[in-house]
Amino acid sequence: MDGAERSAEPWDLFGAPLFDDPKARALSRVGVIDVGSNSVRMVVFDGAARSPAYFYNEKILCGLGAGLSETGVLNPEGRTRALDAIHRFAIIARSMQVSPLVAVATAAVREAVDGDAFVAEVEAVTGLRIQCISGEQEARFSAQGVLLGWPQADGLMCDIGGSSIELAEVTHGHVGACVSARLGPLKLAGLPGGRKARLAEIDATLGAMREEMSGAYKTLFLVGGSWRALARIDMERRAYPLHVLHEYTMRPQDVRATVQYIGLQDLEGLRQRTGTSAARMALVPIAGEVILRLLHHFKPSQVAVSSYGIREGLLYEQMPQSLRERDPLIEACRFTEAKDARQPGFGRTLYHFILPLFPKVTAARKRLIKAACLLHDVGWRAHPDYRADVGFDRAARSNFGGLSHAERVFLGLALLHRYRNKRAYEKYDSLAHLLTPEEAEQAEVLGKAMRFGAMFSALDPTLMATLEWAPKKRQITLGLPAGEGEVLFGEVAQARFASLESSLGATSKVRVARS
Numbered sequence: 001m002d003g004a005e006r007s008a009e010p011w012d013l014f015g016a017p018l019f020d021d022p023k024a025r026a027l028s029r030v031g032v033i034d035v036g037s038n039s040v041r042m043v044v045f046d047g048a049a050r051s052p053a054y055f056y057n058e059k060i061l062c063g064l065g066a067g068l069s070e071t072g073v074l075n076p077e078g079r080t081r082a083l084d085a086i087h088r089f090a091i092i093a094r095s096m097q098v099s100p101l102v103a104v105a106t107a108a109v110r111e112a113v114d115g116d117a118f119v120a121e122v123e124a125v126t127g128l129r130i131q132c133i134s135g136e137q138e139a140r141f142s143a144q145g146v147l148l149g150w151p152q153a154d155g156l157m158c159d160i161g162g163s164s165i166e167l168a169e170v171t172h173g174h175v176g177a178c179v180s181a182r183l184g185p186l187k188l189a190g191l192p193g194g195r196k197a198r199l200a201e202i203d204a205t206l207g208a209m210r211e212e213m214s215g216a217y218k219t220l221f222l223v224g225g226s227w228r229a230l231a232r233i234d235m236e237r238r239a240y241p242l243h244v245l246h247e248y249t250m251r252p253q254d255v256r257a258t259v260q261y262i263g264l265q266d267l268e269g270l271r272q273r274t275g276t277s278a279a280r281m282a283l284v285p286i287a288g289e290v291i292l293r294l295l296h297h298f299k300p301s302q303v304a305v306s307s308y309g310i311r312e313g314l315l316y317e318q319m320p321q322s323l324r325e326r327d328p329l330i331e332a333c334r335f336t337e338a339k340d341a342r343q344p345g346f347g348r349t350l351y352h353f354i355l356p357l358f359p360k361v362t363a364a365r366k367r368l369i370k371a372a373c374l375l376h377d378v379g380w381r382a383h384p385d386y387r388a389d390v391g392f393d394r395a396a397r398s399n400f401g402g403l404s405h406a407e408r409v410f411l412g413l414a415l416l417h418r419y420r421n422k423r424a425y426e427k428y429d430s431l432a433h434l435l436t437p438e439e440a441e442q443a444e445v446l447g448k449a450m451r452f453g454a455m456f457s458a459l460d461p462t463l464m465a466t467l468e469w470a471p472k473k474r475q476i477t478l479g480l481p482a483g484e485g486e487v488l489f490g491e492v493a494q495a496r497f498a499s500l501e502s503s504l505g506a507t508s509k510v511r512v513a514r515s
Contacts, residue, residue, distance in 0.1 A: 135180020417447025
């Protein structure tokens, strides 16, 4: 292997890592305070790696918008609690030297007659100036949050807050038309006339929004706490084992079944089983009424949950375009390797070493092979007996964006086999149904190839071996340079090569290049 030539090769569509670029490093401590109709939250991001890492994350359910439809003013108790929370957040942000710190307020503050007075009071007490954004801006920021996790998202984003609902088209990585309406659970809960009046209001509002958003949308991307609570309940109903909300997908019939299930349950018991707050659970049945009519009016074929929303959209707003265009998974894995691996940069060499074993894989699968190689050594500080477990858990339950649930399990299984020949692991067993047998076999080959390739990481990569794969003959050939290359192929390396050969169902040949 020509090390100089190899080091010059690009990572296909992924150029040099950007997390050390000054424009990216400026995102390493970005703070956002989101003053919503139901909650007030502060998040401090480390966004330099493209995929948001939550350095700090705290939420208070204040209920600012409770009763707004009847009174026209912010809820007095909620207003006091929100001011106290924002004051606390401002002090914490200063202590962490967060810069910039952006504060935005949404539907409740922009609609209340005392909204401007509240903004002025916050500034007087905390020195923090809140930007009261429009419904269309809120929709755009939330859609940008979706793009942070799905760079090529294509469909309709729906963000439900306490007092409003926002829709935005996302088409191949771009935000299109945006609309907003007063249709949040807090508003609907106070509507006179009960359920019949609520359904009429929901239908009339969504019907008008449908006229403005006239496209065909295969995927409905859900943003907002009430949607996430509904998704948790769907997981509970289905006994779904991977409790990661981001990129959790449901079919329309799943959603309908879950809304029906909610109506048959004791809400307190359901709240406790799903870890949902009492304030949030009180709004979930009304959110269920809204989503059923959303499905009726827009007719998506799948529903996907986004844990990223307005706050992540504000982070996206500050990203240079060069960083926005990067794959969030690959950039985050590169950052992790640089921070945690024993030999940062070796993942790239390992990727090129094992790639001949996967000559016809799709671009999507090649992307996971890249990610696995970058992460192959980041758990080295764990006890050797638990490195396989740590590798699986890190991939399957990490906060990486751009990773479907099936891809999480594939990546986790590959990292499991990076350290262990046997697949037996209780946490994997409960998730095995997310992969086809062929995908599980491919993850095993990937893991064992990394396990073998890591045997050559102690020396200069130019001394590393080469692999050749002949699928029709089912033959794997290991090429070794004479001298030190032969010495590296010791007893442990030979055993790992034999394990890889077994997983491939192949015969093997070792070829030594003599000078």
